[in-house]
Amino acid sequence: MELFGNAKVVRLRSHHEKYLLAEEDQDMVSQDRNGSSKRAKWTVEFIPSSSSSPTQIRFKSCYNSYLTASSIPFLLGMTGKKVLQTRPRNLDSSVEWEPIREGFQVKLKTRYGNFLRANGGVPPWRNSVTHDVPHRSATQDWVLWDVDVVGICDHGVEESAMGSDSCSLSERPSHLEKLESSDLFIYSPPKDDGRTIYYHIADNYGDTDDSGEAVSFIFKGSGVEELTQKLEEEAGVEDIIVCTRSPLNGNLYPLRLHLPPNNAIMHVILVKSSSK
Numbered sequence: 001m002e003l004f005g006n007a008k009v010v011r012l013r014s015h016h017e018k019y020l021l022a023e024e025d026q027d028m029v030s031q032d033r034n035g036s037s038k039r040a041k042w043t044v045e046f047i048p049s050s051s052s053s054p055t056q057i058r059f060k061s062c063y064n065s066y067l068t069a070s071s072i073p074f075l076l077g078m079t080g081k082k083v084l085q086t087r088p089r090n091l092d093s094s095v096e097w098e099p100i101r102e103g104f105q106v107k108l109k110t111r112y113g114n115f116l117r118a119n120g121g122v123p124p125w126r127n128s129v130t131h132d133v134p135h136r137s138a139t140q141d142w143v144l145w146d147v148d149v150v151g152i153c154d155h156g157v158e159e160s161a162m163g164s165d166s167c168s169l170s171e172r173p174s175h176l177e178k179l180e181s182s183d184l185f186i187y188s189p190p191k192d193d194g195r196t197i198y199y200h201i202a203d204n205y206g207d208t209d210d211s212g213e214a215v216s217f218i219f220k221g222s223g224v225e226e227l228t229q230k231l232e233e234e235a236g237v238e239d240i241i242v243c244t245r246s247p248l249n250g251n252l253y254p255l256r257l258h259l260p261p262n263n264a265i266m267h268v269i270l271v272k273s274s275s276k
Contacts, residue, residue: 009151014118015141022061031127038062056096066095069110069131080130105144115143121236194220195263202271224255243269
């Protein structure tokens with residue numbers, strides 16, 4: 001219970017710096033960088049339990065649907081299951097999440113041992129949300145979430161923060177955005193804006209399909225090794241060499257020493273170490 005303190009409304013931010021979002025179809029959930037959307041705000045419902053039992057929480061979207069760990073495979077043959085918005089007639093364990101603190105972040109565990117996971121990589125994985133147990137070291141952080149508290153359980157402000165309809169969250173008092181209380185789970189300090197990284201994945205011969213749109217993300221590190229690790233997480237691949245293409249002859253050259261200064265935008269090619 002102490003992890004979320006007096007939280008009434010929260011935003012959940014993934015390892016990819018994207019927010020858990022309730023899709024407008026009122027069925028699916030995804031990730032998006034627009035944390036100001038009302039669809040990124042989730043009402044917290046604490047489930048009564050004994051002092052010896054782990055805390056269980058429900059998250060309700062602005063459509064009054066619950067964040068649900070379904071039994072539907074995200075892709076056939078893969079271990080991840082879909083996370084949906086549902087309105088079950090009876091609130092069962094599929095809408096219950098156990099918060100497990102990891103430093104200044106939290107894991108959200110289902111009753112069956114899976115964790116809410118923000119996926120990265122290429123479509124259809126990119127921006128998807130599943131519940132799963134990460135087996136690769138490169139994806140361990142995908143089940144970690146930052147909690148931004150945007151409304152608290154206070155009899156004087158709860159009604160004005162929530163309104164008569166949970167979809168009116170954007171009209172909450174502005175001072176709630178600046179709450180910094182030891183009763184809340186986490187204070188999110190301002191972060192460096194970082195640089196935009198665009199990347200293509202090369203085939204086994206080092207060739208790329210430049211006709212397709214490059215995938216991009218925000219990188220806030222400063223070293224080549226750190227960038228390589230982040231690209232492995234984002235693309236869902238391992239053992240890669242990060243390269244840039246020479247504007248003079250079109251050849252690929254590995255990044256070795258430093259990144260360009262001043263957070264300059266970068267275009268890189270991911271080449272597997274085993275490529276010919």
